Amino acid sequence: MASLQNQKNNTMGWETFSKATDLQKRLLFTLGAMIVYRLGTFIPLPGINSVALQELFARQAGGILGMFNMFTGGALSRMTLFALNIMPYISASIIVQLAASVVPSLMSLKKEGESGHQKMNQYTRYLTVLITIIQGYGLAMGLEAMVGSNGSSAVLYPGQWFRFTTVVSLLGGTMFIVWLGDQITARGVGNGSSLIITAGIVAGIPMGLAQTFELARSGTLSTGALLFVLFMACALVYFVVFIERAQRKILVQYPKRQVAGRMANGESSHLPLKINPTGVIPPIFASSLLLLPMTIVNFSAREGQGADWVVTLSTYLSHGTPVYLALYAGLIVFFTFFYTAVVFNPEETADNLKRYGGFIAGIRPGKSTADYLDYVLTRLTVLGSAYLAVICCFPEIMIAKFSVPFVLGGTTLLIVVSVVMEFATQIQSHLLAYQYEGLMKKAKLKGRL
Helix, strand or coil: CHHHHHHHHHHHHHHHHHHCHHHHHHHHHHHHHHHHHHHHCCCECCCECHHHHHHHHHHCCCCHHHHHHHHCCCHHHHCECCCCCCHHHHHHHHHHHHHHCCCHHHHHHHCCCHHHHHHHHHHHHHHHHHHHHHHHHHHHHHHHHCECCCCCECECCCCHHHHHHHHHHHHHHHHHHHHHHHHHHHHCCCCHHHHHHHHHHHHHHHHHHHHHHHHHHHCCCCHHHHHHHHHHHHHHHHHHHHHHHCEEEEEEEECCEEECCEEECCEEEEEEEECCCCCCHHHHHHHHHHHHHHHHHHHHCCCCCCCHHHHHHHHHCCCCCHHHHHHHHHHHHHHHHHHHHHHCCHHHHHHHHHHCCCEECCCCCCHHHHHHHHHHHHHHHHHHHHHHHHHHHHHHHHHHHHCCCHHHCHHHHHHHHHHHHHHHHHHHHHHHHHHHHHHHHHHHHHHHC
16 A cells, blocks of 8 residues: 555656646756856866876875865866866855954845845855956966976966966856856756755766776775775765754744634644754865865975975875864864854744744743754754764765775765755755645636636
8 A cells, every 4th residue: 555655646746747847947957057067167278288287186186186176076187167166156155154244244234135145145256256366376376387297387388378368267167157056046946056066076976986996906995995985985875864854843832813803723833953954065165165275285386396384284284184184173063053153043033933922832932032042053053063074074084094086075975965955855845836836726716616
């Protein structure tokens, strides 16, 4: 009976999807935008010596450049128009949101609703342009300094003209990705920025798995270690799905009230608080902040000719070192608490409950409710930050120990699984909205009859 019921539900779901033309258009638009993005990751910058560049990246595949290259979907190693990906925009978002918690003028903008949100987005884009120009110029300088083993330079014709064209090309590519992400969010399904980052990671998964099996075939990675890595990857996926669906439900009650001359019974509902309300934002922010300075340092230093402090910094902050892991975990915890405070305001939630007559059993409305929500949210955030730190840092230790590709790391799995879950949830929401719309139309037709 259960199998027949599931089969019936699947059939009804497919029939609903086949009739939901708006959802189909949104999915096709999202797919087309992802194809356009992937095509852009293969358009090279002018004046690049691709052979020397591939050799240099092969030598640094296990370092920070390799991880940044993973987030860009291989665009950095190919040095294409999308080499910086959407990371400058993420860095700008971090700076603007931090400033909004300190600068009074930006704090007032946050309270102005949609108009203030649009102004802050505008400031974020201005800052994205500035960061992209700085990163692009540093990238161009670093490319001119990079020399292969045979003495060949990564740049065919170095000079001011190459730096100018590189900055303009990278700026155009980054702003196009930002615009494309906004279009996906508005006209497609899911969050555009998250989907773009996920697309870059997913594009490297087949190659990463192939490299892992090649390590096992050549004897570099033992069979037991290979099975352990694959088992841990599957366990991480299950753990991420379990935690991301976990909620702390707070019972909210509403008193009896008179409606249309009749006394309506009191109702109750739940206020769901997720263990990880921030999603993949803290790991992305933490990775972006760690990769931003180190990428420029690695590009700016000549092979074997870098300054002593550059070599020391690169050694201490290389992938999998204790300093790197400590900074990574600390940044994840910080951004988890920070972004939770941004997305959930206990005082505002308590005021809304009081306005509509809702209350939490045993807690007085107003400030007491806000304090209780803040207490519960703080405890959940402690668990959420610890979960994110473990899920992101523990696989990094395995990557450093077994030398497997970054695509099997905790950060990448967390991003991919979380974004896929959010994507599936939005599809279900569109299908549910379409079903309600159909029911409303039928009710209107019956009413006319």
